Amino acid sequence: MRVAIIGAGVAGLTTAKVLLQAGHEVEVFDRTPDVGGVWSRTRRYPGLTTQSPKAQYSFSDFPMPKDLPEWPTGEQVQAYLKAYAWHFGVDACLRLETTVTSVVPSNGGWDLTTHTGTTYRYDRVVVANGVFCEPAVPAFPGRDEFEAAGGQVLAGTEFHDAEEARGKHVLVVGYGKSACDVTVPISKVAASTDVIARQLLWKVPRKIAGVVNFKMLLLTRMGEALFRYRFVRGFEKVLHGPANRMRRSMLNSLGSVSVKQYGLAQHDLVPSGQMEDIVKGAIGLATEGFFEGVADGSIRVRRDMTVDRLKSGGAILSDGTVLPADLVVCATGFTQGVPFLPDDVQARLFDERGNFALYRQIQPIGVPGLYFNGYNSSFFSPLNAEMAALWIAADLAGALSLPDDAARQADVTAQLAFMDEATNTHHCRGTKIIPFSLHNADEVLSDLGLQIGRGTRASHWLNPVAPSAYRKVTPQLLARLEARASDVRVDVKSK
Structure with missing residues (x-):
């Protein structure tokens, strides 16, 4: 088949790689001049930097270079993805600096139109533009006055050089990982750096107590099992039953360590609730140098605050505090959208609350020939995207035996209701699967009738999950699809 893939980030590249190996004709569109998606220059x-260590933020069959640091920089990740595209021949399929403006179903296929006005015909379309596609910047009252006086308001993804902050009074709006990440280099050159945090979030140290790598605790099957999933099986029944007190203690002890390790109490930065509630906000990795900057005064966190309005040369906070400001950097999240799809198609993609209603985070119900990948943001994003790519390849080949539309719709509804409760609706409109990354991979592989070995799975309960453990899954599926295709050819020939 001819397949169009919209987006050349992690999900788009691995989908292209798998579909090429399965024998399809593939073209990958991206509006940027390079591959990488969020990692684009x-x-x-x-x-x-990555939130997960390099061993976990990699594809099963293409490990990151050994000489990279444990948490690679954005530039290093982009180079890795570029090498991945070249290694598997995906680079020949790229249509970079090409914005997709319209994707319309037509006679069993899809007509895709780009910003140049050119229309292409495809049998299938995979949307892989990502859940961190469009930055969400607050509509600050007084912004016109602020900018007329020379102030700047930028989304975090628009701020590319710390030198832009040199000598300026800077406000960083947000308290997630990206907000804390960008604050550190800004604080080294700015006249003042204030972080406006509407809500404090728990931060997990990269090295707990300065010794234990956080992946040993949270990037294992045991770590994932500490959070109750929709279906509780095996040892999870023990953790959320007789051992529930121990489970809660394990999680909350991380909070105690974090408070002590970063001196949060001294700086009035202890989040509300306990560490076990971390999944209800956002699971964030602490940025190296952030709390050190708080301690030495180069970073000031204004907790439980919002920007009430901007004015010439400054900002007024929700408590009435007036701060000088020349630059406002907004690390305030993203919107997830597919504006290139027509309204009648979009109406079938969302539930009544605007959540993406995708079976296995991949397939919209009642829209044949359309798939999504990368709408499963996780600690193991490359691995989850790779597993989704296999699912798509199998479905294209007619090799999946799935429940009917009604059953799949009921499953999607139940999954969203569960994530509402588990994350207090903080699941990026149904596109975030943290902290249930491995459960998602298991479900996808179950649909495919594939799985890694029992011994390997057992080892992952105590050891960080290695995507390389899944490297045999792709060739196994491709062999099965080839055998299926050969059987079909023989059957057609005999007739």
């Missing part, structure tokens, strides 16, 4: 902000 057009979107990287100073201080950007």
Whole structure:
């Protein structure tokens, strides 16, 4: 088949790689001049690093170079993805600096139109533009006055050089990972750096107590099992039953360590609730140098505050505090959208609350020939995207035996209701699967009738999950699809 993939980030590249190996004709569209998605040079902000260590933030069959640091920079990740595209021949399929403006179903296929006005015909379309596609910047009252006086308001993805902050009074709006990441380099050159935090979030140290790598605790099957999933099986029944007190103690002890390790109490930065509530906000990795900057005074966190309005040369906070400001950097999240799809198609993509209603985070119900990948943001994003790519390849080949539309719709509804409760609706409109990354991979592989070995899975309960453990899954599926295709050819020939 001819397949169009919209987006050349992690999900788009691995989908292209798998579909090429399955024998399809593939073209990958991206509006940026390079591959990488969020890692593109057009979107990287100073201080950007991975949230997961390199061993976990990699594809199963293409490990990151050994000489990279444990948490690679944005530039290093982009180079890795570029090498991945070249290694698997995806680079020949790229249509970079090409914005997709319209994707319309037509006679069993899809007509895709770009910003140049050119229309292409495809049998299938995979949307892989990502859940961190469009930055959400607050509509600050007084922005016109602020900018007329020379002030700047930028999304985090628009801030590319710390030198832009040199000698300026800077406000960083947000308290997630990207906000803390960008704050550190800004604080080294700015006249003042204030972080406006509407809500404090728990931060997990990269090295707990300065010794234990956080991946040993949270990037294992045991770590994931500490959070109750929709279906509780095996040892999870023990953790959320007889051992529930121990489970809660394990999680909350991380909070105690974090408070002590970063001196949060002294700086009035202890989040409300307990560490076990971390999933209800955002699971964030502490940025190296951030709390050190708080301690030495180069970074000031204004907790439980918002920007009430901007004015010439400054900002007024929700408590009436007036701060000098020349530059406002907004690390305030993203919107997830597919503006290139027609209204009648979009109406079938969302539930009544605007959540993406995708089976396995991949397939919209009642829209044949359309798939999504990368709408499963996780600690193991490359691995989850790779597993989704296999699912798509199998469905294209007619090799999946799935429940009917009604059953799949009921499953999607139940999954969203569960995530509402588990994350207090903080699941990026149904596109975030943290902290249930491995459960998602298990479900996708179950649909495919594939799985890694029992011994390997067992080892992942105590050891960080290695995507390389899944490297045999792709060739196994491709062999199965080839055998299926051969059987079909023989059957057609015999007739």
